[in-house]
Amino acid sequence: MLDLCLLGTGGMMPLPNRYLTSLILRCNGKSILIDCGEGTQISMRENSWNFKPIEVICFTHYHGDHISGLPGILLAMANADRTEPLTLVGPRGLSRVVGGLRVIAPELPFEVKMIELTEPEQVLELAGFRITAFRVRHNVVCYGYTMEILRGGKFDPVRAREQEIPLQYWNPLQKGETITLEDRILTPDLVLGPARKGLKVTYVTDTRPVAAIAEHAEASDLLILEGMYGDPEKKSNAKENRHMMMQEAAQIAVQAQPGQLWLTHFSPSMAKPKQYLLELQNIFPETYLGKDGKSLTLDFAEE
Amino acid sequence: MLDLCLLGTGGMMPLPNRYLTSLILRCNGKSILIDCGEGTQISMRENSWNFKPIEVICFTHYHGDHISGLPGILLAMANADRTEPLTLVGPRGLSRVVGGLRVIAPELPFEVKMIELTEPEQVLELAGFRITAFRVRHNVVCYGYTMEILRGGKFDPVRAREQEIPLQYWNPLQKGETITLEDRILTPDLVLGPARKGLKVTYVTDTRPVAAIAEHAEASDLLILEGMYGDPEKKSNAKENRHMMMQEAAQIAVQAQPGQLWLTHFSPSMAKPKQYLLELQNIFPETYLGKDGKSLTLDFAEE
Numbered sequence: 001m002l003d004l005c006l007l008g009t010g011g012m013m014p015l016p017n018r019y020l021t022s023l024i025l026r027c028n029g030k031s032i033l034i035d036c037g038e039g040t041q042i043s044m045r046e047n048s049w050n051f052k053p054i055e056v057i058c059f060t061h062y063h064g065d066h067i068s069g070l071p072g073i074l075l076a077m078a079n080a081d082r083t084e085p086l087t088l089v090g091p092r093g094l095s096r097v098v099g100g101l102r103v104i105a106p107e108l109p110f111e112v113k114m115i116e117l118t119e120p121e122q123v124l125e126l127a128g129f130r131i132t133a134f135r136v137r138h139n140v141v142c143y144g145y146t147m148e149i150l151r152g153g154k155f156d157p158v159r160a161r162e163q164e165i166p167l168q169y170w171n172p173l174q175k176g177e178t179i180t181l182e183d184r185i186l187t188p189d190l191v192l193g194p195a196r197k198g199l200k201v202t203y204v205t206d207t208r209p210v211a212a213i214a215e216h217a218e219a220s221d222l223l224i225l226e227g228m229y230g231d232p233e234k235k236s237n238a239k240e241n242r243h244m245m246m247q248e249a250a251q252i253a254v255q256a257q258p259g260q261l262w263l264t265h266f267s268p269s270m271a272k273p274k275q276y277l278l279e280l281q282n283i284f285p286e287t288y289l290g291k292d293g294k295s296l297t298l299d300f301a302e303e
Numbered sequence: 304m305l306d307l308c309l310l311g312t313g314g315m316m317p318l319p320n321r322y323l324t325s326l327i328l329r330c331n332g333k334s335i336l337i338d339c340g341e342g343t344q345i346s347m348r349e350n351s352w353n354f355k356p357i358e359v360i361c362f363t364h365y366h367g368d369h370i371s372g373l374p375g376i377l378l379a380m381a382n383a384d385r386t387e388p389l390t391l392v393g394p395r396g397l398s399r400v401v402g403g404l405r406v407i408a409p410e411l412p413f414e415v416k417m418i419e420l421t422e423p424e425q426v427l428e429l430a431g432f433r434i435t436a437f438r439v440r441h442n443v444v445c446y447g448y449t450m451e452i453l454r455g456g457k458f459d460p461v462r463a464r465e466q467e468i469p470l471q472y473w474n475p476l477q478k479g480e481t482i483t484l485e486d487r488i489l490t491p492d493l494v495l496g497p498a499r500k501g502l503k504v505t506y507v508t509d510t511r512p513v514a515a516i517a518e519h520a521e522a523s524d525l526l527i528l529e530g531m532y533g534d535p536e537k538k539s540n541a542k543e544n545r546h547m548m549m550q551e552a553a554q555i556a557v558q559a560q561p562g563q564l565w566l567t568h569f570s571p572s573m574a575k576p577k578q579y580l581l582e583l584q585n586i587f588p589e590t591y592l593g594k595d596g597k598s599l600t601l602d603f604a605e606e
Contacts, residue, residue: 045319103403
């Protein structure tokens with residue numbers, strides 16, 4: 001089970017009732033934030049998310065609207081008595097940017113680890129998630145993220161018997177343990193069927209449409225994309241500043257076929273994103289507009 | 304005329320419906336901010352204050368809750384097409400702290416000037432205000448601020464005649480011009496009566512009670528003081544972390560006799576500051592609780 005909440009849906013600047021775009025995900029009691037602009041900590045409180053379980057914060061890029069809330073989040077985590085390390089992930093420059101911002105949060109009761117992304121695509125295993133960062137196209141280096149909860153195969157007693165696994169090891173193997181015997185090493189895959197479908201969420205903002213988005217987003221349960229503008233007259237603006245139109249986002253969803261598409265990172269100039277919804281659903285029917293506090297629980301498929 | 308708005312009233316961390324403590328003042332189209340924690344820019348939008356006219360930002364000290372909103376304010380001012388210089392004022396360390404935070408707001412269309420306070424008391428003339436910064440007692444160096452709009456004397460034709468000022472210079476002198484004649488320099492004081500009562504606002508937060516507060520606050524039209532806690536059981540906490548009790552703030556008002564006392568910088572643990580109001584008004588009758596968006600217009604006394 002994966003819980004998530006779109007903490008904000010604003011681009012560029014926070015507005016009353018529209019915090020800066022940020023996503024929080026939680027699985028097995030561990031949380032990951034993607035981006036945290038000014039106000040993210042307020043939205044977390046409004047939506048009843050705790051600071052202590054945040055294990056990882058991923059940054060798409062370092063424009064102020066995506067990271068200005070970091071000092072506040074760090075101080076709130078300290079205040080929530082977190083002592084376990086926190087891992088920050090983002091493009092090159094992470095330690096320089098975090099070092100600058102921490103001038104007002106210099107002392108924390110937890111270690112801050114940093115992973116700087118240097119490749120066009122990088123896979124990390126953190127907090128129980130498989131995180132794939134992939135480079136997109138903004139006016140500074142920017143990454144999209146796919147967050148996956150993988151799911152192993154089902155226990156298969158027929159297989160276990162075929163492999164001649166003694167009965168006493170079935171349960172520990174099923175739980176993922178590896179057992180070393182005198183003449184043999186027993187690994188969980190010996191008693192499990194093929195891996196089952198897990199959960200997949202893809203989050204991409206501040207970019208022109210590029211092929212990597214649909215490739216990585218393929219078959220996501222939820223795809224969250226930037227929908228900076230809806231008005232076709234703003235397209236030259238979007239191109240110039242390397243942002244994405246809502247209609248372009250919907251076209252990407254047509255290729256990627258996610259369970260749902262949510263749009264976010266709305267321009268402050270767009271007072272009512274909803275006016276474009278019907279047009280977008282004509283492109284990709286499962287399109288929804290993001291809204292501060294919009295939440296979802298994804299469950300593993302039964303089988 | 305001086306307009307002001309208490310943009311937030313929270314201490315330590317912003318809460319839903321309680322942004323971090325910050326005050327904005329405006330006179331003759333020029334604005335001054337005191338402190339700007341995370342969320343100040345949102346509160347400015349909610350309360351319809353513009354970013355462009357901000358001439359000065361004064362900082363009491365550099366704990367995150369008093370300055371974490373600075374990058375957002377700078378970006379919002381840039382976005383509002385400000386090109387005139389901005390002056391920042393604060394204790395020693397200002398350029399180091401601002402330099403750190405500006406890692407996410409490196410390019411601005413206006414110059415950022417900085418004045419670091421080094422004396423126990425310093426007087427500055429900025430944006431039409433006379434600003435007196437005075438050191439108070441927190442667990443880091445911290446200043447309180449008195450903001451005054453001075454008011455010159457009334458035009459006095461009897462005096463002008465006595466001083467034998469030719470009629471053609473009365474009007475320019477009255478407007479503050481100095482006129483150099485062949486044998487004489489004419490200054491505005493030659494045609495003006497004694498200075499009249501101006502407007503005075505004092506703002507002090509994050510400190511134990513010290514004598515300097517009442518001294519500087521004397522006869523303020525409005526005194527805004529920290530009221531971190533109301534519960535007497537929190538007094539040791541207040542002492543330890545160098546904060547002020549609401550009751551202590553009211554006692555200071557008894558000495559300083561301001562027109563009104565507003566309390567701000569409430570602890571996140573204090574859900575209902577209002578429960579202490581009657582007790583406080585028994586100490587100083589003109590005590591009011593600060594509230595996000597609480598505004599006031601001060602007018603010069605008629606005479």
